[in-house]
Amino acid sequence: MDPAVHAVRLGLRRGWREFTQSLRSAQDQGFYLFTGLMVLGYLVIRRNDEVPGSDLLVPSVATPSIIGALIAFGVIVGPAYMLAMEREDGTLLRYKAIPHGLRGYFTSQLLSQSLGVVPQMLVILVPSFLLFDNLMAGGATGWLTVAWVLVLGVLATMPLGMLIGALVPNTQKVGTWGMLPVLVLAGISGIFYPLQQLWGWVQVVAQVFPIYWLGLGMRSAFLPDAAAALEVGGSWRTTETVLVLAAWAVLGMIVTPLVLRRMARRQSGSQVEAARQAALQWIR
Amino acid sequence: MYEDGDGNTGAATHDERRGAATAAWPDADEPVIEVRDLRMRYGTHDVLAGVDFQVRRGEVICLLGPNGAGKTTTMEILEGFRLRSAGEVRVLGADPARADQDWRARTGVVLQSWRDHPRWTPRRLLAHLGGYFAPYSTPELPRPLETDALLEMVGLSELADHKIATLSGGQRRRLDVAVGIVGRPELLFLDEPTAGFDPQARREFHHLVHRLSDLEHTTILLTTHDLDEAEKLADRILILAAGTIVADGSAEQLTRQVAGSAEVRWSRAGETFVHATRDTTAFVRQLLAEDGDEVTDLEVRRASLEDTYISLVHQHERAPEPAARATTEVI
Numbered sequence: 001m002d003p004a005v006h007a008v009r010l011g012l013r014r015g016w017r018e019f020t021q022s023l024r025s026a027q028d029q030g031f032y033l034f035t036g037l038m039v040l041g042y043l044v045i046r047r048n049d050e051v052p053g054s055d056l057l058v059p060s061v062a063t064p065s066i067i068g069a070l071i072a073f074g075v076i077v078g079p080a081y082m083l084a085m086e087r088e089d090g091t092l093l094r095y096k097a098i099p100h101g102l103r104g105y106f107t108s109q110l111l112s113q114s115l116g117v118v119p120q121m122l123v124i125l126v127p128s129f130l131l132f133d134n135l136m137a138g139g140a141t142g143w144l145t146v147a148w149v150l151v152l153g154v155l156a157t158m159p160l161g162m163l164i165g166a167l168v169p170n171t172q173k174v175g176t177w178g179m180l181p182v183l184v185l186a187g188i189s190g191i192f193y194p195l196q197q198l199w200g201w202v203q204v205v206a207q208v209f210p211i212y213w214l215g216l217g218m219r220s221a222f223l224p225d226a227a228a229a230l231e232v233g234g235s236w237r238t239t240e241t242v243l244v245l246a247a248w249a250v251l252g253m254i255v256t257p258l259v260l261r262r263m264a265r266r267q268s269g270s271q272v273e274a275a276r277q278a279a280l281q282w283i284r
Numbered sequence: 285m286y287e288d289g290d291g292n293t294g295a296a297t298h299d300e301r302r303g304a305a306t307a308a309w310p311d312a313d314e315p316v317i318e319v320r321d322l323r324m325r326y327g328t329h330d331v332l333a334g335v336d337f338q339v340r341r342g343e344v345i346c347l348l349g350p351n352g353a354g355k356t357t358t359m360e361i362l363e364g365f366r367l368r369s370a371g372e373v374r375v376l377g378a379d380p381a382r383a384d385q386d387w388r389a390r391t392g393v394v395l396q397s398w399r400d401h402p403r404w405t406p407r408r409l410l411a412h413l414g415g416y417f418a419p420y421s422t423p424e425l426p427r428p429l430e431t432d433a434l435l436e437m438v439g440l441s442e443l444a445d446h447k448i449a450t451l452s453g454g455q456r457r458r459l460d461v462a463v464g465i466v467g468r469p470e471l472l473f474l475d476e477p478t479a480g481f482d483p484q485a486r487r488e489f490h491h492l493v494h495r496l497s498d499l500e501h502t503t504i505l506l507t508t509h510d511l512d513e514a515e516k517l518a519d520r521i522l523i524l525a526a527g528t529i530v531a532d533g534s535a536e537q538l539t540r541q542v543a544g545s546a547e548v549r550w551s552r553a554g555e556t557f558v559h560a561t562r563d564t565t566a567f568v569r570q571l572l573a574e575d576g577d578e579v580t581d582l583e584v585r586r587a588s589l590e591d592t593y594i595s596l597v598h599q600h601e602r603a604p605e606p607a608a609r610a611t612t613e614v615i
Contacts, residue, residue, distance in 0.1 A: 003385065003419040010415045017412075021403040090397035094463065096365070098416045099389040268365040269395055269475060270356050276398050 159252025
């Protein structure tokens with residue numbers, strides 16, 4: 001039995017357990033319910049509005065964009081909070097103290113955070129399909145596109161969450177350094193209004209980051225081909241979507257292990273104790 | 285980063301010791317921990333200023349010292365969680381700063397956690413963490429410890445299926461101990477293991493340490509502020525003060541090191557006298573011979589480990605204690 005391979009197997013088992021435990025927890029159920037209701041509320045209010053320049057209704061165009069944004073938000077902010085918290089409370093140190101423990105720990109994180117995307121999508125998709133017509137114009141091919149955009153999108157964005165979680169000084173700072181930039185990026189990424197209506201430099205910034213491409217990929221899966229006219233250059237730009245998302249994924253796979261290793265090296269009992277004292281101060 | 289210093293002379297004595305080792309257990313005589321001139325500096329502050337000590341296989345060693353003396357730093361360097369500034373450190377035959385995962389499998393660390401794995405149960409967590417040691421199992425030493433037996437050992441059987449978030453502080457510490465020993469380590473690190481324990485939990489913990497030492501032959505290095513605990517558990521006590529080891533020996537040896545290891549009290553004509561001396565018998569004999577009829581309330585009290593500790597730490601952290609302690613004083 002190779003200890004390193006064995007540790008990966010244990011990590012997968014832990015990831016699955018963390019995921020099922022999260023599904024059973026009232027706190028996580030509440031979060032899914034909250035985001036689901038918010039999104040549905042917006043879609044229901046604008047259910048009869050037409051998107052300017054086309055005969056499509058707002059829910060048709062907004063649903064895929066919102067799904068793209070929620071995936072990005074989930075796999076950036078989720079791991080960022082998790083890592084920052086588990087660095088402070090000693091979870092990471094526990095795994096550092098056992099043979100190949102960190103290998104198992106990070107495997108478990110990758111699996112449980114990726115699986116977390118599924119309930120997040122379902123909570124939007126299931127009620128949307130019940131309430132609105134003509135959401136999926138692409139049929140089976142459309143669902144296939146959803147699948148690859150999802151996988152590539154998660155690979156492109158999750159490393160950002162891990163990096164934020166590894167680099168923030170403490171859990172409270174995840175809001176400032178994690179949540180805020182992601183919300184700003186989501187705001188300028190063509191989800192609630194078309195990218196072309198923004199200033200030129202903002203369009204450039206949005207197109208550098210993966211969130212815009214995740215939303216574009218999702219729209220290309222759900223919407224009829226004619227809707228491409230609404231996009232930059234009047235095209236779905238599928239090749240560019242693959243290239244940008246893949247580039248972020250590769251960059252993440254190179255940089256993240258280095259940063260995580262550096263973070264893990266600094267873990268010690270006194271660091272955990274200092275974080276505990278700081279957290280107690282903050283709560284009081 | 286590392287200074288080899290006088291590593292050569294040290295290696296020579298090391299080889300002599302090895303030569304004396306028994307054939308049956310080749311490394312039985314080799315120290316489990318060997319620290320030479322260990323130094324740690326944060327900025328311009330020297331926390332450790334040349335620490336030297338050795339730990340032999342199967343010993344229970346207690347590291348004592350005031351807050352800030354460098355106990356935790358020393359432990360973390362030996363655990364491989366912190367890089368030293370200088371000096372030579374060997375733990376289980378390897379430098380902990382560069383040791384691999386096979387080395388890690390032979391050590392156990394009891395950590396002070398406070399919020400981790402809240403949704404898990406003790407049974408599941410111990411089974412999961414123990415799983416990492418399964419590849420290191422041998423017929424002579426099956427690893428990990430069986431979960432139910434381990435829960436029983438630390439007294440968590442009844443809470444085995446409760447969520448960890450619902451455990452009290454003391455129960456959580458017992459879980460920490462269980463995690464530390466699940467892999468049946470050859471060497472166990474315990475940093476203030478009984479902080480926050482009630483007297484009964486403390487006694488059970490002492491029992492557990494004895495059991496690990498006697499039955500599993502685990503070498504144990506622990507820090508504590510409880511001198512009574514140190515006296516009960518340790519084969520040998522190391523006192524760390526001002527960045528160096530200022531005393532090294534059994535509780536009894538340490539007590540004898542300090543001048544005036546016992547106190548004689550008596551009354552005469554309504555006045556109470558105290559005299560500190562090393563040779564109580566001779567002093568009392570002389571006292572009674574001189575004015576035996578008038579002496580009442582005679583009392584001889586041996587210096588406790590606490591007296592020794594306070595005196596040693598004083599000597600090394602501040603100016604030496606006044607010499608008055610060695611003479612008779614009237615109170």
